[in-house]
Amino acid sequence: MLLIDQLKEAGYDVALSSNGNLKLTWTGDGEPKPARVKPLLEQLSKNKARALAWLMKDTWRPPKRCQCCKDNRFWFSVYGATVCEVCHPPAVERLVLSRSP
Numbered sequence: 001m002l003l004i005d006q007l008k009e010a011g012y013d014v015a016l017s018s019n020g021n022l023k024l025t026w027t028g029d030g031e032p033k034p035a036r037v038k039p040l041l042e043q044l045s046k047n048k049a050r051a052l053a054w055l056m057k058d059t060w061r062p063p064k065r066c067q068c069c070k071d072n073r074f075w076f077s078v079y080g081a082t083v084c085e086v087c088h089p090p091a092v093e094r095l096v097l098s099r100s101p
């Protein structure tokens, strides 16, 4: 995710906290420069769901079966939702962050 890359470049470490929230740690030199980091932080708060989903995608585990159709194929959306491939296929591919194997 571009925004996360930009924050890292600016000097922040961006991670998932144990309670599933965003954890930002300043690891840059000296103090964060407001002119550079403020627009990024504002964007991050506007796109929090997407940023969280992006960080969660690597540890995402799909459920075994869909309750409705009993299929086992799922996809993980950019908004952090786990969705059945059969019941609700993604409208466009850019909504998909990850798929069940």
Ligand SMILES: [Zn+2]
Binding pocket: 066, 067, 068, 069, 070, 071, 084, 085, 086, 087, 088
């Ligand atoms: Zn289903």
